Amino acid sequence: MRFISTFFILIVFSTTAQDINKLTEEHIQENGVQILQDFKTLLSMPNVAFDLPNINKNANHIISELEKREVETKLLRMVGTPPIVYGYYPVESATRTIAFYVHYDGQPVDKTNWTNDPWEPTYYSKAIFESGERMEFPTSFDQINEEHRIYARSAGDDKAPIITILTALDMIQSNEIKVTSNLVFFFEGQEEAGSRQLQQYLNDNRALVDEIDLWLFCDGPIHQSRRPQLVFGVRGVTGMEITTYGPNRPLHSGHYGNWAPVPGQLLSELIASMKDEEGNVIIDGFYDDVEPLSDLEKEALANIPPIDEDLKRELGINNPEGTESYNERLLRPSLTIKGLSSGNTGKLARNVVPATATAAIGMRLVKGCDPEKQKDLVEAHILKQGFHIVREDPDQETRMKYPKIAKVTRSGGYPAARTSMDIPIVQDVIARSKDVAGDDLILMPTLGGSLPLYLFTDELKKPAIILPIANHDNNQHAADENMRIGNLWYGIKLMSALMTMN
Template structure:
């Protein structure tokens, strides 16, 4: 409780600073005068295809974005390592500043299946409201047009993760035009392959380590606002790992009439094995699965309790009569590791189903990690559990001798993963940021951890600066799916939030 009390005092002190209030009001007025220009500029940025594997177009994005910030006084570079899209790096120093903030955004997007989209994924299309709420296509606004904050702009990366770029540009323009200086040195770190796994990010951080050694705070601009629709500041993300599990029956498909009740069915074996891993309430039964998890702090528990209640609404929205562990709070469940069944495969269903006992059945298992969990150690626990159920584990397809020697065989293929990150909510280096953001959003929610995963651990390894996440996208943005969108009111909130960040004490 002492940490929360100290944090509260710092927040009150910072939030009272008039320069932040002036900056936020300036950004609001500038946005009201230039809203149409912001939306049209964003639509142009979204027209650039940004799949990380599309090397020519991802570089077009990098060069275009770098140019936008160069025009605004940033010293820009495209950092290079072999086999990767460029890492966009920029620096703008503030006279007399004693703190350096690094702002992370990723400019690549998920691959697209254009046939699944209502409009072309790179043809930014404006709607009068969400499609699901009956919105209709409207033209992009002209200068002087009044803009409704519930309008939605549809395109790949409209929310994940190009939205912070026009919001940050607008905040900078507003402050520069008003002659309001930054209070911190600002570094830009824009990743070009986050959606492809950020496989080269650690190479960038080590090759160009000198550019990141003086950072005092990492601000990650990704993810959605709270499910209540209110703004949030997030202090961590879960890690991720997983495996693919295959169990076996006969070495060929067998007629289920001739051999059913005699030849073991791999589908039954697999479902029985999976059922030993979780109980009916959703609690993982694997020995020591929760043991390595970092304790939940008093500050984190208080933040969860203070957040708006959304669980009942989410259950209604998702058609659930109950959620796991006797309706435990979503915020609490984000702070323990999760074992997820991603998919099952054994023969066919529907019209393709046949009277056959198939040779094998496969499950894809995902593990979401919390702070303290080592990815490989967690998979070791899963494997130990499978062995305890009597299975002989192999890494390749079993040969004939193995099949006839062991009644129960499980082939396990591990996936790469990475650990979770969770910053201390009571860290005094974060308190000024919280206070500044409360000027832009009095109802700001402090969230200990997102449920999703980001490769923040690479930054934790390369820097001792705290890491926090400032999401601006609407939570119903169709992230990673067709018809991804951004609500304009969320984009506009981002402008004010960034103005507060750039001028915080």
């Protein structure tokens, strides 16, 4: 019986899936020009999380787009924080509820590094770093090539899924397709600022979220091999800034050089003490809490195509950190010098002993690591290197008391998470995604990047899967962020498929 019923369901799936995929392709052809225009409009709105006037403008725009598509909406608000755009698309005799998470905020920008203004979307024939040429936005579908790219902050991370979801709704409605899941849209406004109030938002709106059976996280890039993927976990994230101190004001490097302590020297020595020559962290206990992979996860990992040589060539790297493969490295917690600053370099460099030097340190966590404990370990290491730790710039008494002083400013952050691959509804998602993406769909146990997935997997205790659609070279978080058009179309097909999943 079980065999027959499974067989029958597969037949129905297969037929429906083919129809839907075809209808979606036709919808893209008929509406592609307008889809790009809608995307451009959305990308034109500055969206740094705590720039609240602009972030509210984004939220209101998205609300009105959802309402145009018969979605019941609600702006979940907490004073002084970016709101959550909540949408509910109820379906008669639905058998389950599936939620789509997206974040509509973006990373801060340093405009001096961008080719164009990050919030004035531009259209290119291909990637700028591959000598793409700037073009006008297309006015007919046959002008559009899948290699084209749209450049703007959040093009890849993470406004593209919003457009794909809106388009999938249009497709469903214009073709009067029967949907069997209630759909929830949960669009966050402060993911790039660390999702500080997400937990509170979830707690305050428990009635809305408790009926959800599956969370689909629409974020992140596809696999570096350019093959589509589903991702079942993420690394956690935290970090800290460390400031070291020289004299209490910048001094002439001639009159005091060789006597005044040099903060950049002290900071360099501290940073150098944190890793060995192969790039492994040598802070005591740093890898102790890492949880091992299950057999299923190991198998999935083994099936991921090796990308190291391609990546090295693409990124101009001869010698990556560590001796393991790229995928193995993602399963260890990381410590990255994201920024260094002391005095000036280049044309503004002056002959001084600077007063301070600062390092911004990013840390990624894997399942098992606690963000606070990892920072404690780094602080214990700083103490072991002979530094006295302060939380504010040291006063004169403190300066006179300690030979070496480090100010440590701890960031928040959250732990890693992973969803098991063998839950039935998870298996459904895998099957339907393969209909769209083909058999080369990669099943990735964990992504290198971070999302607050633990709130869903560990606190709400629901399965959560990440559906990346952005090209892997979308420059997310950096200058010249972009979205490849072919990936946008893939996202529309994937959303259409999963929204109509039986």
